[in-house]
Amino acid sequence: MSELPDTLKYSPSHEWVRDEGDGSVTLGITAFAQEQLGDLVYVDLPQVGGRIVAEGEIGVVESVKAASDLFSPFAGEVVAVNEALNGSPEQVNEDPYGEGWIVRIRLDDPAALEGLLDAKGYAKLLEEEG
Numbered sequence: 001m002s003e004l005p006d007t008l009k010y011s012p013s014h015e016w017v018r019d020e021g022d023g024s025v026t027l028g029i030t031a032f033a034q035e036q037l038g039d040l041v042y043v044d045l046p047q048v049g050g051r052i053v054a055e056g057e058i059g060v061v062e063s064v065k066a067a068s069d070l071f072s073p074f075a076g077e078v079v080a081v082n083e084a085l086n087g088s089p090e091q092v093n094e095d096p097y098g099e100g101w102i103v104r105i106r107l108d109d110p111a112a113l114e115g116l117l118d119a120k121g122y123a124k125l126l127e128e129e130g
Contacts, residue, residue, distance in 0.1 A: 010122035074112035
């Protein structure tokens with residue numbers, strides 16, 4: 001089983017979310033998702049200042065095997081993107097919960113975090129999908 005930090009929340013579409021405590025969250029893809037994709041070769045990042053809708057597409061990750069859309073579980077404004085991924089998309093494979101983060105979003109409704117899975121709930125989802 002992939003590592004699942006219990007300090008994060010998880011979406012059913014395999015994104016992780018870290019609450020930054022200031023009304024914003026950092027989002028990336030889980031270790032499970034990056035393992036399924038294989039070696040990443042490109043990450044399409046959203047525009048800083050852009051608006052996103054709940055469950056809306058915010059970008060794409062491409063690997064040697066496939067391309068996969070990135071989704072945001074909530075609505076908000078993009079306040080930062082991980083520009084380092086433009087030249088080093090493999091950071092998502094090497095450190096998905098750290099240097100491989102993708103986007104930071106200021107939430108329209110911080111209560112939206114309550115609808116996400118904790119590490120145990122996400123592990124159960126992976127078992128059911130497996």
